[in-house]
Amino acid sequence: MAMVVTTKGEMDESLLEKKEGTVDNDHEITRWTEYWHEGELVHRSVHVHLKKNVFAAGVAAMIA
Amino acid sequence: MANTQAMATSFKGELLNAYHNFSATNPARTINTADTFKAALYLATATYNATTTAYAATGEVSGTGYTAGGVNVGTWNAPTTSGTTGFTTPTASITYTTVTLTTAFDAVLIYNNSQTNRAVSVHTFGSQTVTAGTFTLTMPTNNSTSALIRLA
Numbered sequence: 001m002a003m004v005v006t007t008k009g010e011m012d013e014s015l016l017e018k019k020e021g022t023v024d025n026d027h028e029i030t031r032w033t034e035y036w037h038e039g040e041l042v043h044r045s046v047h048v049h050l051k052k053n054v055f056a057a058g059v060a061a062m063i064a
Numbered sequence: 065m066a067n068t069q070a071m072a073t074s075f076k077g078e079l080l081n082a083y084h085n086f087s088a089t090n091p092a093r094t095i096n097t098a099d100t101f102k103a104a105l106y107l108a109t110a111t112y113n114a115t116t117t118a119y120a121a122t123g124e125v126s127g128t129g130y131t132a133g134g135v136n137v138g139t140w141n142a143p144t145t146s147g148t149t150g151f152t153t154p155t156a157s158i159t160y161t162t163v164t165l166t167t168a169f170d171a172v173l174i175y176n177n178s179q180t181n182r183a184v185s186v187h188t189f190g191s192q193t194v195t196a197g198t199f200t201l202t203m204p205t206n207n208s209t210s211a212l213i214r215l216a
Binding site for chain 1: 070164185186189193194196200214
C-alpha cells in the first residue's frame with residue numbers, strides 16, 4: 001500500500017482522493033498532484049519544468 | 065507589482081569582475097572550487113527582476129519545512145560555448161522536500177552564496193502553493209538555445 005505524506009501524517013493512498021493536473025505553455029510544463037481527505041486538501045506537490053532561460057546579449061563596440 | 069524573469073543586471077557587470085565561478089575547474093585561475101549557488105522562492109506579490117542585486121528576505125516564502133535563503137542549487141554543467149553563445153545550467157533539479165507554502169509564490173532567485181549573496185537571475189513560473197509536498201524545478205536542456213543562463 002502506498003503511503004502519502006499529508007498534513008495529518010502519513011496516510012494510505014487508498015483513503016485519499018487524488019487529483020492531478022498539467023499546464024503546458026511556452027514558458028513551463030507544470031504538473032501538480034493533490035490528495036484530499038474528507039473535503040480537505042492534505043497534500044499538494046508541484047513539479048515545474050522551466051522552458052525559458054535568461055539571456056544576456058554581448059556587444060563589442062567599434063573602436064572609432 | 066510582480067516578479068519578472070531576468071538576468072540580474074548587476075550579474076553582468078560582476079562577470080567582468082570575476083565574482084562568479086560556476087565551474088569546479090577554472091583553467092584561467094587557481095580557483096578550482098565552484099561557488100555555492102542557492103535558490104530562494106518568492107511570493108507572487110514580490111518584485112524581483114533585473115534590478116535585483118542580491119538575495120533578500122523581503123517577499124520570500126515561509127512555511128513548514130522551508131528554510132530562509134532556500135536550498136543549494138548544486139553543481140552546474142561546466143560552462144561552455146556553442147556558436148556565439150556561452151551557457152550553463154544546473155546539473156540537477158532544484159527540490160524543496162516536504163514543505164508547506166500556503167501563500168502563492170511564482171519566482172525563484174538564483175544567487176551566489178559564496179559572494180555575499182549576489183544575484184544571478186530571477187525565473188518565474190505559474191503561481192503555486194504546496195501542502196505537505198515537494199516542489200521541484202526541473203532545468204531546461206543545457207545547450208545554446210535552452211540553457212538556464214546564456215550569454216550571446
